[in-house]
Amino acid sequence: MAHEMSGEELRRYREQRGMNQQALVGWLNERLNRRYDRAKISRWETGAERIPQIVAGALKTATEPVGIPAAAAVRAAPVVFCAANQKGGVAKTTTCVNVAWLLAQSGRRVLLIDCDPQANATVHLGVDPHERELAKGTLTHALKASRPMREFMTPVCDGAFDLLPSSISLAATDRELLRQPNGTLILRAKIAQLAGQYDFVVLDCPPHLGELTVSVLNAADQLLIPTQTEMLSMMGIPQLFETIAGVRELVNPRLQILGILPTMYSPRRLQDETVMKELRELAAAEQLHLFSPVKRAADYSKSVMAGRPGLAYNPNSAGAESYREIADALLALAGEEMRHGA
Ligand SMILES: Nc1ncnc2c1ncn2[C@@H]1O[C@H](COP(=O)(O)OP(=O)(O)OP(=O)(O)O)[C@@H](O)[C@H]1O
Ligand SMILES: [Mg+2]
Known part of the structure; x- marks a missing residue:
């Protein structure tokens, strides 16, 4: 027939x-x-x-x-993943953009929300924050509006996944809206509206523990801690643990630490080796997973110019395996939650 x-x-x-x-x-x-x-x-x-x-x-x-394993249809709420570390420049944004890309490549419906007023993820994905600001299509507008979240999103990477862009106006939102009573729960409530629309929501944090980062931790299921393999990047981790403990106790008991990701690793530098040893000890003491380190590679900064994730630019970039490990861990968790009817 x-x-x-x-x-x-x-x-x-x-x-x-x-x-x-x-x-x-x-x-x-x-x-x-x-x-x-x-x-x-x-x-x-x-x-x-x-x-x-x-x-x-x-x-x-x-x-x-x-x-795709009928996951989308069965599991209503997306798995919410974030990368946080109050130290700047440790590859939080690079990690979010590449993990979002890999999850989308495996056929999942993915939304990346840029929660940083610097709008680095937005620019990295080839979207102009200024234009989005003029069009009232950023996270700032989504947090303030009563309209559905999907009206603020834009497809990126030829439609592979969606982005809710950021712009500099998010800095003022941080000061005004999020500091009102329950302000750090607004993002969580907005993400709850996305049930059934996405399999994964990826949240990119700014480099400090302000209201935006707390809003992200209140909303997230899985937190990854990227840290550059140098002394200063590690120093903020104990403070982050304290914040996480507070968030878990008061607001979001679901929050889990997926692991620590060493980034921009140069195996030949003595300092990097020393920090790797300390990270192994920290991970063992806290019973956390330590992902394979992402080595330094020019592809990641070059890909920003191209407006694409590094792994879309070159799927074999150094560190591709580490990012795949993270995406696989998230896919496994999503599968497990479905089996247990979460
Ligand atoms: N593996 C890598 N090798 C070399 N450069 C990298 C690597 N990963 C990221 N970079 C580059 O390092 C810089 C900082 O990375 P990124 O913006 O992802 O960090 P961040 O933690 O999000 O920074 P911020 O705290 O400002 O938000 C960027 O220029 C990025 O392209
Ligand atoms: Mg960033």
Whole structure:
């Protein structure tokens, strides 16, 4: 029997199942042993290319739920991941952008929220913070408005995932809105609105323990602590532990530390080796996972100019394995929560 499907039908079919184009690619390639890519799905959906009968047939006759392990459909609330360390320049933003990219590459629906008034993640993903400010489409506006969160987002990396951008106006929001009673719970309440829309929400923090970072910790399930392999970056970690303990006790008992990620590691430098040894001791004492260190690589700063995550720019950059370890840990946790009906 011949199966036909129009582009519009395909798009509706995909969206009704909460899948992005990458997720559909994964499903089709696995079932049909093909090597379709996202651009192909776009061409089908816009009508630029006819949808092959084998694809229409596979979708129309599928007996199992079409979707990435049906996670999206079953687990209503997204896993909320953040990277925090009050020390500046330790690769928090680089980590968030690359982890978001890897999660999206595995077919999950991902939103990155830039919670830093410096708007580095926004710029890194090729979005102009000034333009977004003029269009009232930033986190500042989303926190203040009663309109749905999705109205403030913009797709990045050719639609691989969504970004809720930041701009400098977030600095004033930090001072005004978030310091009101319960102000540091607004972000958490806004993220709760996203149930069913995303599998992962990634939050990029500013480099200090102000109201924005506390708002992020109040909202997060999993916290990663990136630290450069130099003495000063490690020094803030005990203070961060204290803040985390307070957040867990008073507001967010779900908050877990996913681990510590050493960054910008140069194995030949004595200082880096010394700090790695101290990090191993700290991780053992606190019973925390220590991820493999991300080595120094020019790709990460070059990719900022290209407006793309380093691993989209060069999937084999030094440190790719460490970022994959983190993405895999999050994917495993999301799977586990589903099994336990969280
Ligand atoms: N593995 C790496 N090797 C070399 N440079 C890196 C690496 N990771 C990140 N960088 C670069 O280091 C700089 C700081 O990184 P990033 O902006 O991610 O840090 P951050 O912790 O978010 O900073 P801030 O505290 O200002 O928000 C950037 O220029 C980034 O491109
Ligand atoms: Mg940053």
